[in-house]
Amino acid sequence: MTLDPERILKDLSELWTSLAAPAQEGAQGAAAVLRACSMTLIVAAEEAEDPGEIGEILAALMPEHPSRAIVVRVGRGENLAARVFEQCWMPFGGRRQICCEQIEIRGDDQSLGEIAGVVLPLVVPDLPVILWCRSPRLYNMAGLPELSALAHKLVLDSARFADPIPILARLAESPLPPGDLAWARLTRWRALIAQVFDNQAYLAKLPQVSDVRVSYFGARPSASAFYMSAWLLDGLQKAGSRPKLALEAVEDSPARGLREIELTAAEGGVELLLRLADGHAAEVRVDGVISRAALPEANEYALLREELAIPRRDPVYERTLERASRLAAGFA
Numbered sequence: 001m002t003l004d005p006e007r008i009l010k011d012l013s014e015l016w017t018s019l020a021a022p023a024q025e026g027a028q029g030a031a032a033v034l035r036a037c038s039m040t041l042i043v044a045a046e047e048a049e050d051p052g053e054i055g056e057i058l059a060a061l062m063p064e065h066p067s068r069a070i071v072v073r074v075g076r077g078e079n080l081a082a083r084v085f086e087q088c089w090m091p092f093g094g095r096r097q098i099c100c101e102q103i104e105i106r107g108d109d110q111s112l113g114e115i116a117g118v119v120l121p122l123v124v125p126d127l128p129v130i131l132w133c134r135s136p137r138l139y140n141m142a143g144l145p146e147l148s149a150l151a152h153k154l155v156l157d158s159a160r161f162a163d164p165i166p167i168l169a170r171l172a173e174s175p176l177p178p179g180d181l182a183w184a185r186l187t188r189w190r191a192l193i194a195q196v197f198d199n200q201a202y203l204a205k206l207p208q209v210s211d212v213r214v215s216y217f218g219a220r221p222s223a224s225a226f227y228m229s230a231w232l233l234d235g236l237q238k239a240g241s242r243p244k245l246a247l248e249a250v251e252d253s254p255a256r257g258l259r260e261i262e263l264t265a266a267e268g269g270v271e272l273l274l275r276l277a278d279g280h281a282a283e284v285r286v287d288g289v290i291s292r293a294a295l296p297e298a299n300e301y302a303l304l305r306e307e308l309a310i311p312r313r314d315p316v317y318e319r320t321l322e323r324a325s326r327l328a329a330g331f332a
Contacts, residue, residue: 002114003080003105005121011084012101019086019099032096033088036066039128039311042119044138044147047075047106054134055087055102060301062087062100065308068124069102072115072147074138080107082118112143120150128152128311132304136161148176155307157181157300159256164223165328172325177313181303182223183320188295189258189274189282190231196272196286205270207240213262215248221331223324224257230323232261247331 019033041061045054051073058069069087088099103122107115123129131151133139139156148154154174159182161167171178197203212232216225229245236243243263250259260275273285282295298306 003082003118005118008082008084008103008122015084015086034096034098036098036100037068037124038065039067039130040123041067041069042131042151043069043071044131044133045071045073046135047073047078057301057304058102059087061305063089064305066100070119070122071104073104073106074109074112076109078106078108080111109141112141113146116146116150123150130155130308130311151176152312153177153179155179158223168223168226168325168328172321179307183227183317184303184306185298186224186228187306189228192274192282192284192293202270205265206236208265209236209241209243209263210266211264212243213246213248215250215260217250217256217259219249219251221247222257226324226328227320228258228261229327230320234319234323
C-alpha cells in the first residue's frame with residue numbers, strides 16, 4: 001500500500017471547509033476560525049508511545065508555536081495509513097478559534113524512507129521545518145536520514161540514550177543544526193551561575209578560577225554533565241582562566257543528571273558552589289554566603305518550547321556541543 005500526499009492535502013482542505021462552515025452559515029454561537037502556522041513540526045515516534053501524551057504536548061505548544069504537525073508513528077508490522085485532524089484553542093473569549101493542522105502517518109520500520117517522500121509535499125513552503133525524534137531506535141534507523149533531509153533542525157533528547165558519548169559525537173558532526181533537550185534542561189542552572197557573575201566584583205575574579213568540579217548522579221556522566229563542563233570551560237577561558245576540570249560520580253542514588261557544580265580559585269578569588277537541594281530547589285554558596293533558588297524540573301513541553309524558539313542554528317549550543325563531544329571522547 002502507498003500513501004498519496006495529494007489525497008492528504010485534499011483531506012486538509014476539506015477539514016478547513018468543515019471547520020469554517022458553521023460560522024459561514026450563521027449558526028448561532030459558532031466561532032469564526034482563524035488559521036495559524038509558523039513552522040512544520042515533524043515528530044518521529046514509536047507506535048507503542050502514548051498518542052495522547054504527544055497530542056497534549058503539541059496542543060500546549062500551539063498557542064506559542066503554531067505549526068502543521070506531522071506525527072510519523074513507526075512500529076513493526078504497521079500498514080501505511082494517514083489521517084488528518086485539527087488542534088484548536090479560543091484566545092478571544094469564544095468569539096474566534098485559532099486552529100492548526102495535525103497529520104498522523106503510520107508505517108513499519110521498512111517504510112520510514114518511503115514516508116519521507118510522502119512528507120515532502122506536506123511541508124509548508126517558506127517556513128522552518130523542525131524534526132523532533134523521540135526515540136533512540138528511530139534515530140539509528142536507516143530511513144531517518146531521508147526524513148531529516150527535509151528539516152532545518154533536528155531535536156532529540158540525549159538523556160533517552162543509554163550512552164551519551166557516541167550521540168554527542170554524531171550531533172557534533174551532523175550537517176543539520178541540532179538541538180538537545182538535555183541542553184535545555186540546563187537553562188536554569190546556567191542562569192543561576194550567570195546571576196552570580198552579574199556582580200561586577202565577582203566577575204572581576206573570574207580569571208583567578210583554577211578548578212571546576214562537576215558531579216553527577218550515576219556511574220557514568222550524562223550528556224548534561226558534559227554540556228555543563230564544556231559551557232563553564234568556554235566561559236572561563238574567555239575570561240582569561242585556564243581551570244582544571246574534574247568530573248565526579250555520585251553512584252549511590254537512583255537519580256540522574258547534575259548534582260553539584262563547584263568553582264574554586266586561588267586565594268582572594270571567588271568560590272562558587274551550586275548544588276541540587278531537596279525538592280525542586282538549588283543551594284547557591286558564594287564565598288560562604290548561602291542562598292536558595294527555585295530549580296523546577298522542566299517537563300518535555302517546556303523543553304521543546306525552548307528549542308522551537310530557535311528554529312535554526314544556535315551558536316552557543318553548537319560551540320558547547322563541539323567542546324562537550326571532545327570531553328566525552330576523552331572520557332571514553
